[in-house]
Amino acid sequence: MEHIPSGPQPTPTAFSGKPWLSRYPAGVPAEIDADRFTSLLEMFEQSVNEFAELPAYSNFGKTLCYRELDILSRDFAAYLQQGLGLAPGERIALMMPNLLQYPVCLFGALRAGLVVVNVNPLYTARELAYQLNDARPSTIVIVENFAHTLTEALKETAVKNVILTRMGDHLGLVKGAMVNLAVKYIKKLVPDYQLPGAVAYKTAMARGKRLVYTRPELNGDSLAFLQYTGGTTGRSKGAMLSHRNMLANVEQCIGVYGPVLSTGQEQVVTALPLYHVFALTVNGLLFLRLGAHNLLITNPRDIPGFVRELRGYDFTCITGVNTLFNALVHNADFQSHDFHRLKLTIGGGMAVQRAVAEQWQAITGSKLLEGYGLTECSPLVTVCPYDMEGYNGTIGLPVCSTEVRLVDDNGEEIHLTHTPGEMEVKGPQVMSGYWGQNGADDGTFHDGWLRTGDIATIDEQGFLTIVDRKKDMILVSGFNVFPNEIEEVAMQHPAVLEAAAVGVSRHQGEVVKLVVVKKPGASLDEKVLLDHCRQYLTAYKVPKVIEFRDELPKTNVGKILRRELREAAA
Incomplete structure (x- = not known):
């Protein structure tokens, strides 16, 4: 656990307790109510009722309001329950980029009581087969562009039901047909595939509309997601995230960001894929809870196209990773955008670099607030507070209702500031364990604390700084x-x-x-x-x-x- 410091180092001083609580800005609570809702289903129902006529998701110029999201997700849930006979607790894989189909399928699956297994659509057949064999979902929803990968992997898995969607399926009869034709025949983005027996997404939705939906009995301990991450062995593992884990992290987000957010008034840009846990919780769940309007970016790698989609969209919030922000600040069209409403920029998934954060703030007037999280923590663990003046090189303070400690090589807690140790976490957002592990001790937990594998230091105010990674990841x-x-x-x-x-x-x-x-x-x-x-x-x-x-x-x-x-x- 070696760390080579650079430059003059502060003198370590003793600390105890939770010094970060004294540094919390106005309006940020020390604790949150992790049991405010019994399940994600209850939270969803509240939002679609309260914000029924407000826009919920936009993509390729098409917008779904919360009422439409309610209806469409109900139809999909009914199809899963009655059309396919899926019972609560069964797994369903979602393999698609940011399209309107994703929130419809996500919330439809949760409303059916299913466990969502998010799958990266860019996986190779080998990678896909591994995850499907590990999670063993009975059903997969996949975009046609990636169906050739499933064709190769499917024979090695236990998947029974394939629901096949196309890019334009929610864009209306004329525009949808034009987009689907362009994607397949002009851009040639749909390689040949063979999936006999696959059901078209539109067919599934039409059938679901005629079927009865039954609300399942769920509680906080019910499994909501198998979110795949990695282990020290290099094998990908499914973090078991319950409804309470995810709900707690949403409330923690509201705790730390809530003082600068307004219910029913936010417009958020979602460029990170919703199958990634950061975007899933922050963009997909937090902003649904607040009744925000979510702009889904399907291909954020196409920066010119991304920037064009921002025209006429006066966004108030945006999330991303360092590489995305770096690409945007070097785009001339983005630099000329009107940022007068932008009030919250959240960086996560990887370290934010000082040069990028400072350029972002200079161009947009918005501070780039870095956060730190783990898939195993749903994912948020620490965030930079909203009242910071600018980049400070830290990952911020632990979020509400979260305990963080640093331990040495012997597992003993370190009570000195500016002294490196492995970071361990406790809180209602921490997973129960990995799928298929059956309680086996693989070193993930230490005396009830989740071991992050990251080496950090803490200062007098409770700001944490990552100095190294214990793992070779x-x-x-x-x-x-x-x-x-x-x-x-x-x-x-x-x-x-x-x-x-x-x-x-x-x-x-x-x-x-x-x-x-x-x-x-x-x-x-x-x-x-x-x-x-x-x-x-x-x-x-x-x-x-x-x-x-x-x-x-x-x-x-x-x-x-x-x-x-x-x-x-x-």
């Missing part, structure tokens, strides 16, 4: 990338003798670097190896840097020293 644009997986794929190439993957910093954030030792006499170049990796890895996992070496640094027992490779790259 690589964070690419807010997504976890595990070296073991990259190395396993690289080693499948017949010319590779040894491989080690590490994260290295670039101006756009962290990227994957692969260091390779070729087999004696083997011929292998960078292009060939990259092509091999692209066959088996999602784009963000594919190495951006490849280095060939004669040997890799190892311990005396033969373990590869990734730390030395990271230091050499730095």
Whole structure:
């Protein structure tokens, strides 16, 4: 657990209790009521009734109001219950980018009492098959653009029902047809697929409209999501997030951001995919709770297209990762946008860089408030308070009803400021465990505290700063990338003798670097190896840097020293 400090270090002083409570700004409570609602279903019902005629979600120029969201999600829930015979507690996978179909299916599934398994639509067949085999959902909703991946993976899974949607399915008869034709035949974004027996989304919705919906009995302990993250072994794990976990985190968000937000008046930009836990909770649930208007961006990588969608949309809030904010501040059209209503910018998923935060504030007039979270915590753990003057390099203060402590290598709590230790968390937002673990102790919890694997320091006011990561996990644009997986794929190439993957910093954030030792006499170049990796890895996992070496640094027992490779790259 080594940390090499840079520059003069403050003198450590003793502290006890929760120093951050004294630093909370006006209106932020020390505790929240995690049991305000019995389930996410109850929260949803309150919002769609209270804000019935207000706009809820917009995408590609089409807007659904809360009343329409209520009706459509009810129809989908009825189809799942009566049309497919799914019982409460069964799993359903959602594999789609930010489209109007996502909130309809999400809340429809929750209203049916199902457990939502979010799936990255950019997964390769190998990655998809692994997650579907682990979560074992009986049903999947997937956008046609990615159906070819499911075609390849489906035979290895227990999925029984496939619901197939298209990009334009909620855009109206004429516009929807035009979009679907353009996507498939002009842009050629729909590779060939074979999914016999798949039900069209529109067909499912039409059937559901004629079926009876039965409200399930749910409580706070009912499982709501299997949200996949990673473990120290490099194998992806499903964090079991209950209705109470998610509701608690929504109330914690309201606790820390509520003083600057107005019910029924906010307009939020959702560029991060809703299948990512950060956007799911903050954009998908928090702003639904507040009756906000949510602008869904389907392809945030297309920055010019993204900026065009912002025209005429006087947003008050936006969330994102550092790479997104960095791309926006360097776009001339974005710089000329009117930001007079923007009052809350939240950065998460990865570290926010000072240069980006300062440029953002200079251009928009809005402070970029960094937060820190984990999928296992639904995800919010700490946030920078709304009254900060600007970037301070920390991940902020623990949110309401959250305990945070730092421990040393022996598991003993550290009571000194500015002294590195592993961060551990307790709170109502913390998961019960990983799916399929059956209570087995894998070191995730320590005396009832969730071990984050991140090394942090705390100052006199309670501000926490991440100084290192205990795990070798690589964070690419807010997504976890595990070296073991990259190395396993690289080693499948017949010319590779040894491989080690590490994260290295670039101006756009962290990227994957692969260091390779070729087999004696083997011929292998960078292009060939990259092509091999692209066959088996999602784009963000594919190495951006490849280095060939004669040997890799190892311990005396033969373990590869990734730390030395990271230091050499730095």
